[in-house]
Amino acid sequence: xxxxxxxxxxxxxxxxxxxxxxxxxxxxxxxxxxxxxxxxxxxxxxxxxxxxxxxxxxxxxxxxxxxxxxxxxxxxxxxxxxxxxxxxxxxxxxxxxxxxxxxxxxxxxxxxxx
Amino acid sequence: xxxxxxxxxxxxxxxxxxxxxxxxxxxxxxxxxxxxxxxxxxxxxxxxxxxxxxxxxxxxxxxxxxxxxxxxxxxxxxxxxxxxxxxxxxxxxxxxxxxxxxxxxxxxxxxxxxxx
Numbered sequence: 001x002x003x004x005x006x007x008x009x010x011x012x013x014x015x016x017x018x019x020x021x022x023x024x025x026x027x028x029x030x031x032x033x034x035x036x037x038x039x040x041x042x043x044x045x046x047x048x049x050x051x052x053x054x055x056x057x058x059x060x061x062x063x064x065x066x067x068x069x070x071x072x073x074x075x076x077x078x079x080x081x082x083x084x085x086x087x088x089x090x091x092x093x094x095x096x097x098x099x100x101x102x103x104x105x106x107x108x109x110x111x112x113x114x
Numbered sequence: 115x116x117x118x119x120x121x122x123x124x125x126x127x128x129x130x131x132x133x134x135x136x137x138x139x140x141x142x143x144x145x146x147x148x149x150x151x152x153x154x155x156x157x158x159x160x161x162x163x164x165x166x167x168x169x170x171x172x173x174x175x176x177x178x179x180x181x182x183x184x185x186x187x188x189x190x191x192x193x194x195x196x197x198x199x200x201x202x203x204x205x206x207x208x209x210x211x212x213x214x215x216x217x218x219x220x221x222x223x224x225x226x227x228x229x230x
Contacts, residue, residue: 004156032217034217034218034219036221042223043205043221043222043223043224044205044207044221045221046218046219046220049217049218051216051217090156090157092156094217099169099170100145100147100162100164100169100170100209101159101162101170101172102147102159102219103159104149104156104158104159105156106154106155106156107155107156
């Protein structure tokens with residue numbers, strides 16, 4: 001069975017500081033991993049994904065994430081946080097074969113303080 | 115193309131009534147997904163289609179839920195004999211499955227259902 005854990009309900013960071021939003025996953029076989037962001041009163045937006053290849057993937061708005069197979073993690077990072085990054089972030093996983101069922105984590109609220 | 119659209123955006127119904135939601139995906143996308151999201155939780159997978167074929171359905175989905183995608187374009191999600199526990203945001207997403215867009219889903223704004 002697939003599962004995703006986002007251990008932090010909320011992450012607080014000061015503007016200009018680096019941020020990390022944690023995600024660990026469980027899936028049989030090799031994973032496809034995703035980060036999505038949800039701004040207030042707006043729909044979920046795709047941020048970045050890991051399919052294959054380089055473990056460090058770069059996405060929109062200066063975000064990046066590192067795939068770590070041994071730790072089954074896919075943490076989201078940004079070198080310098082902006083107040084406008086404040087939003088709800090979801091990690092998601094699916095298997096790379098045998099179907100497209102995607103499992104989402106419960107979400108982590110990022111609050112960036114000016 | 116303006117993205118994934120859903121109709122209605124809000125629906126209030128009385129317990130026991132049937133409701134139907136519509137999703138129009140991005141036109142060139144052959145995969146379509148339905149999710150349910152409650153407050154404080156991530157989207158919960160309900161079902162997905164590849165073209166008109168419904169390929170997977172969550173075991174959590176009771177027989178009161180049914181989804182169709184008759185011509186491989188728009189999709190409908192029907193809930194029969196609604197219960198208060200069905201109150202949630204129902205999200206639709208579509209994906210291409212090809213090329214550089216492989217795997218990523220594009221979400222609609224959702225339909226918020228309130229069962230009174």
